[in-house]
Amino acid sequence: MLEDKNQERTSLEKLGEFGLIEHLTKNFEIKHKSTIKGIGDDAAVFDHTDKTILTTDLLIEGVHFDLSYMPLKHLGYKAVMVNLSDVYAMNATAKQITVSLAVSNRFPLEALEELYAGIALAAKIFNVDLIGGDTTSSTSGMLISITAIGEAKEEEITYRSGAKANDLLVVSGDLGAAYMGLQVLDREKEVFKVNPNNQPDLSPYSYIVERQLKPEARKDIVELLKKLEVLPSAMIDISDGLSSEILHLCKSSKVGCNLFEEKIPLDPTVISACEEFNIDSTTIALSGGEDYELLFTIAQNDFDKIKGNPSLTVIGHMTDESEGAHLVTRGNTKIELTAQGWNSFKSND
Ligand code: ADP
Numbered sequence: 201m202l203e204d205k206n207q208e209r210t211s212l213e214k215l216g217e218f219g220l221i222e223h224l225t226k227n228f229e230i231k232h233k234s235t236i237k238g239i240g241d242d243a244a245v246f247d248h249t250d251k252t253i254l255t256t257d258l259l260i261e262g263v264h265f266d267l268s269y270m271p272l273k274h275l276g277y278k279a280v281m282v283n284l285s286d287v288y289a290m291n292a293t294a295k296q297i298t299v300s301l302a303v304s305n306r307f308p309l310e311a312l313e314e315l316y317a318g319i320a321l322a323a324k325i326f327n328v329d330l331i332g333g334d335t336t337s338s339t340s341g342m343l344i345s346i347t348a349i350g351e352a353k354e355e356e357i358t359y360r361s362g363a364k365a366n367d368l369l370v371v372s373g374d375l376g377a378a379y380m381g382l383q384v385l386d387r388e389k390e391v392f393k394v395n396p397n398n399q400p401d402l403s404p405y406s407y408i409v410e411r412q413l414k415p416e417a418r419k420d421i422v423e424l425l426k427k428l429e430v431l432p433s434a435m436i437d438i439s440d441g442l443s444s445e446i447l448h449l450c451k452s453s454k455v456g457c458n459l460f461e462e463k464i465p466l467d468p469t470v471i472s473a474c475e476e477f478n479i480d481s482t483t484i485a486l487s488g489g490e491d492y493e494l495l496f497t498i499a500q501n502d503f504d505k506i507k508g509n510p511s512l513t514v515i516g517h518m519t520d521e522s523e524g525a526h527l528v529t530r531g532n533t534k535i536e537l538t539a540q541g542w543n544s545f546k547s548n549d
């Protein structure tokens with residue numbers, strides 16, 4: 201629905217592979233001393249003083265993104281965010297990225313310029329150097345693989361495995377908005393199919409649509425925790441939904457958890473969208489995914505340092521492993537958490 205039929209279209213074949221790479225990457229600047237050689241040789245060279253953190257993600261058209269409502273600039277931005285979020289979840293600073301791309305001949309140069317504009321914006325705001333990648337053709341659709349490289353002091357790296365019983369469980373931001381944004385976009389896409397002249401009014405949904413199309417990795421939370429002198433005992437980013445990430449922490453750390461339903465942070469627009477779509481907002485927060493918030497555990501002694509911070513919410517605490525992982529509902533019922541949210545057929549009372 202966002203395709204502009206009057207766009208200029210320069211075919212990729214005209215430029216050739218080297219011309220294309222040069223064209224797309226020529227405006228990227230190298231900002232970090234640790235980048236010794238970026239684009240332009242057989243391989244990049246970098247040198248970190250501390251430990252090097254590396255993460256990679258593969259995004260496939262039709263599986264991970266839908267170009268009928270995802271503008272390419274947003275896609276480029278989001279593809280970087282997804283990776284940086286994993287670096288921040290290790291309590292590390294992101295420094296470099298590589299971008300690998302497969303595109304079919306359906307994409308003109310202008311489309312890739314849009315994609316790279318989003319990548320460039322993300323690289324600028326989050327202060328990372330683009331140091332390489334690969335470009336190839338695809339028989340159908342677009343594939344993007346981004347690798348992010350970060351740096352952290354060994355003693356500051358936060359693994360999923362460090363949570364202890366009685367630690368507090370904390371989440372940044374609010375949950376469920378990206379999923380509800382996707383519901384709105386999907387609905388508008390169906391409306392558009394029936395009536396292409398109907399321009400959707402997304403303004404009441406701007407927050408949740410933005411959370412879906414333009415997520416922001418929580419670099420600010422890593423910096424905030426440093427400033428507050430809080431070192432999480434364990435940390436993970438929320439890509440799949442709160443409950444599945446809690447279960448990852450519990451499994452890696454060999455602990456249990458009590459999550460309190462009434463504490464789960466929800467934006468008012470998520471609550472109203474859930475009412476409109478007739479879905480339970482707790483289910484969405486637990487299973488929605490793509491929030492890219494940080495979920496971490498801290499020692500109880502650190503509570504005073506984070507207390508009252510508007511970006512952070514204590515949503516529960518860890519327990520002995522033998523107690524299992526549970527959602528404590530508003531009605532004070534304890535329900536076992538499952539990766540899909542919770543098992544509503546299995547109450548422990
Ligand atoms: P090679 O044949 O050695 O793989 P390429 O011609 O693929 O080299 O790449 C030349 C240079 O351009 C390398 O530094 C590579 O990392 C970089 N590069 C290739 N594709 C991309 C891309 N899509 N984005 C950023 N850099 C790229």
Ligand code: MG
Nearest residue numbers: 333334335336
């Ligand atoms: Mg190559």
